[in-house]
Amino acid sequence: MSAKSLKRYFHSKYKTKRILTFAITHFVVSMLALFCALEGLGAIDDPLYEPSRTAITGDIIFKSLMFPAIELKDFSLKMGVVINDFFEWVLVVGNSIAYALFFDYLILKLLGRRNKGIPFSEDEVRHE
Secondary structure, rough: OOHHHHHHHHHHHHHHHHHHHHHHHHHHHHOOOOOOOOOHHHOOOOOOOOHHHHHHHHHHHHHHHHHHHHHHHHHEEEEEOOHHHHHHHHHHHHHHHHHHHHHHHHHHHHHHHHHOOOOHHHHHHHHO
């Protein structure tokens, strides 16, 4: 194994670890937001019940983190296709992996620009 291929190997290894870390973090934060959103589920029959700020915040965070998966599930229901629980979890895990790939790409692009000396904005060009 040459030195060049060794660098590629370690680079891909670290990239895989980084993507897995992002995916697991996204999944855990999404599930914690879901648990916060479902906090007042027991009082759903009470007409005077108002959800707490924690439940409202958890609902907003969960919907924003699960955006494509929730829309795909709603679209399938509108088309008359009922998705079983296994494929719902596949959607959730796939959504976390998609977000992880996007975050990794975004960070690599931003850090790559910074390392190459390419400024982010025109203000940085004027000051130099």
